Amino acid sequence: MDLSRYFDLKKKGKWSDVLDSFLLSYSQIFFSKDRRVGALMFVATAVHPDLFIGGSISVLLCNLFARLLNLSGEAIRTGMFGYNGLLIGLAFTFFFKADPTLLVVFLPALFFIVLVTAALRSLLGYYFNLPVLTLPFLMVFFPVLSASKNIQGIISNLKEVAPSVFEFSFFEIVISYLKSLGAILFIPDAASGAILFIALLLFSRIATILSFMGFAMAVALIRWVFNFPMEHLYLSVGFNFILTSMAMGGVWFVPQKSSFLLAGSAVLLCAILWASSAELLSSLGLPVLILPFNLTLLTFLYAMNQRTLDAHPKSVDFEPDTPESNLFHYQTRIMRFGSHFQHPISLPFLGIWTCTQGPATPPTHQAFWEHAYDFEVKDSSGKPFKNGGQEVSDYLCYKLPILACADGQIVKVITHLPDNPIGEPNLKENWGNLVMIQHGPSRFSMVCHLAAGSSRFKEGDFVRKGDIIGLCGNSGRSSVPHLHFHLQATSRIGSPTIHSEFHEVVLEGQSSLLISTYVPHERDRIRSVNRNQVVADCFIFPIGQKITLICRSGDRQWNEEVETSIDLYGHLCLSSLTHKACLRFENKNSLFVIYDFEGSHDSGLSILYASAPRVPYESGENLTYHDTLPLRHFLPKMRRALSDLTAPFFNRKGLKMEYQCRLNGENLIVSGYFSKQNPHSYPPIETRAVFREGLGWVESHLHRKGEKVEVIRFDNKK
Structure with missing residues (x-):
């Protein structure tokens, strides 16, 4: 068989995709899409060389099998077919003694887990809107472990694994926490756990707090409530208590007080399922592993999908990311658009x-x-x-x-x-x-x-x-x-x-005020935006177009390459090829709107976001509108990290900007101003953006506390 068509690494991006598929298979265990997290988790397995080799080979083979089967390239790249294979490789190395006979079972198990993952992704995703989690791992490994005693040459380590011992002094609890983290990769070792702790901190500070909460509940339940079997205790605590708390508190639900309470409830259910399933599985000669986590999450997620009002806790109804990003995205949606719901409602009439x-x-x-x-x-x-x-x-x-x-x-x-x-x-x-x-x-x-x-x-x-x-x-x-x-x-x-609630409503009075989300009151005179085609023609972003930006801040000057593209989920994006930043936007019928910005704040795209986050396709001196810039974008890195820790418990405030737009010849000029002043307020901000009919974005400027940043398109002629 000619495999070259599957791995033509001379093509641009192939090496990057292979590296992504390898590292993200590790990071997916922590619900992360960050290469750096995956790299640290990969390094953590090096504490045990056999697990290091077994895990690496498993990921590479699973991704190869997925490519041979022509499964989704994006799913392969993001580690969706690799992470269950990683668990299989680690589990085989942990539970079985090395022997050539093991390959007779090992290779088919890896191939089968790819098939099961593909089938469950379609079945659970399409019919029930549920994730696969680690069900493929359990569906493959439990039968293999059960059948191993009837396969000649395969020797199980199951009875040789020493029982876990939980001590309750502070130092021992810290060590137990690190061992429980390490056990998520089948390495109940404090050194491996310390590396995973760094990876977890890098992924998310909120997820780290949730991992503490899950572990603390495990310690309390072990000490005072349940008489848990001590065999493989670190595995069970890491797999079930810690991962359940992280998933429910910040990954599938927006991290808030209510989601933390939900996570605590899920951990309690997980404990009950662990206690009940341990007895049954023990009689079959099987460990509990990650079964309670899967049963708990699937039950909670499916039940919460049946709610008539998605609130308290709010599910993540957008592409999930880190808990900080999930919270930031949701709070920004509330601050900017006032919308608690994903699908906006417009006024059902024309005119005033x-x-x-x-x-x-x-x-x-x-x-x-x-x-x-x-x-x-x-x-x-x-x-x-x-x-x-x-x-x-x-x-x-x-x-x-x-x-x-x-x-x-x-x-x-x-x-x-x-x-x-x-x-x-x-x-x-x-x-x-x-x-x-x-x-x-x-x-x-x-x-x-x-x-x-x-x-x-x-x-x-x-x-x-x-x-x-x-x-x-x-x-x-x-x-x-x-x-x-x-x-x-x-x-x-x-x-x-x-x-x-109605979206993009113009409230008529002495002047016209555009409001992103509004509940009309008696005697209100309201209308929708009066679309001006000349203004609409100022927002031209052809797919695949690359432009060069000249950025200046004080004495610094740099060039930046920006490209218009469409992401996997169909969102229009302006992507910085220089700073790895991304700005998602939409050209609606009545306005241009930027939904969010991610990446380095050195990118000129961050200035576009501040200067024109939302622009109605209507021009007039009497039309004003407000938008809220997330304060997080203007905080230094250390303050931003501290803000993330408290964000689930306190509402973030933003900078409420006032904008106006006017036509000046073929240019549309959007002016913004933030002027709230008191001794503890943020300093005044002024912004200006220029768009040109038939060309698109031309330049953006931001003035703040003596600082001036300008971004100018290099080729600004039609």
Whole structure:
């Protein structure tokens, strides 16, 4: 067989991918995607040469098998097929004496674990939205260990492993903690554990705290509650208590007080499962290993997926990263967009409408139906009608288009009811003509009192945000033409309403204020962004385009190469090839928005983030808007690390910036200012960004406390 097509390392990036797939197979044990963490964990196995060799060979072979099977290249690169193979290699070396006969079982076990991993990734991920964890390791190693006594030449070390001893002095507890960390790689040794502790600190300070919590609960339960079997105790504590606490407290849930409580509950369940399974598995001649961890996590994750409201603790509904990054991403989303939910809801109409009844207000938005809104159109004098207002056609909102507030599927349509005469509501069909759309699990929107026959959609149709789904009318329990809107958790008409918030709302008053997330109140005059195509054409970022930036800060000057790309998850990215920084953004229908920035703060992309985090495709001196820059980006490294430790327990504050944008010829100039001043506040910040029609980003500037940073595009001509 010609293997060259699988490993043509002369191609750019292949060596890097092979190195990634090797090191990340180690780091995945700590839920990390950091090469440095993987390298330290690899070094930690060198304390035991046999485990060092066995683990390395296993990872290389598993990744080779995965490539031969043409499995996902990205999954291979990130270690998803290697980490269970690593555990197999370490477990074989730990539990069996070296013998050539062992290869007869070892090689098929590695190949089988790749098959099991691929199957479970599809089965659990697609049908249950659950991770594979280390189920493949258990599904392969338990049968091998059980069958080993019937295979000639294979000698098990199972009975020769000395029982673990937990002493309860402070020094001994520290040593036991390090041994428990080392045991995660089947090396219950303090030296190996110390290296893993450094790797854990490098990965995440929050995860380190959670590992302390999991271990402390293990010590307390061993001392005062459970009579645990002492054989392989370090393995069980490391695999189950420590990893369970880390996973539940900061990896799959945003690290907060509530997630720490959830992690503690998970550790207790893990202890119960450990105590119960130890007796059963012991009768079969098997150790507990990491079985309680898998059962606990899968149970908790699946149960939490069934919640009707994803909050307290908040699950990580974005690409998981370090606990610090998960918390930072979520808190930034709350600070900047005010959104607790992943899918935004837009206003369901065009032009300026007035909220005539808001949430929790009489006469109808009460009790189970308090989270609702009524809207009408009024003229400059505040009147909702012309002429005498005696006919439905007199009302300014009558037969104006009603829009889908977000993408979704039509689940209910009623369109046959006639419009009522003014002042004569239909009390039998309260909701009147309506359209209900499902936008996601337990998330339905409903618009009511539509004009008769005005919806062209039928149940089962898919709609996009902004599609016209009907016309405003006066059907149902409605005395005058208006629009009723609410969200609910089920598809049943009349179900209780749930909290809703509108995104990218312009509040009209003496000036126009763009608000990222808003709950309208009675008498509010609101609209969506009025898209200006000239402004929209200033945000050009062709995929694959590379530009050179000239960056200056004081006496320093450097060049930076930046490329536009799409990441694995379909996000548009500006990536710094010089500083390994990444800025994720989106060109929406009505605005340009930068979601987050990761990487070195020496990158010019960090200045773009500060100067234009969000820009509406509308230009006017009267339109202002606010955005919040994460304070973490402006902290020195040491203060940032200390801030990360306290972040799960205290709300982070950011720098609330005020922005305006105006057209100047072919240039769009975005100006930002932070001016809050008191003896303990952050110093004033001024920013400016320039975008050019048909070209895109041209330059960005930041002034702060005498410091001036500017980033200028080298080729700034069309």
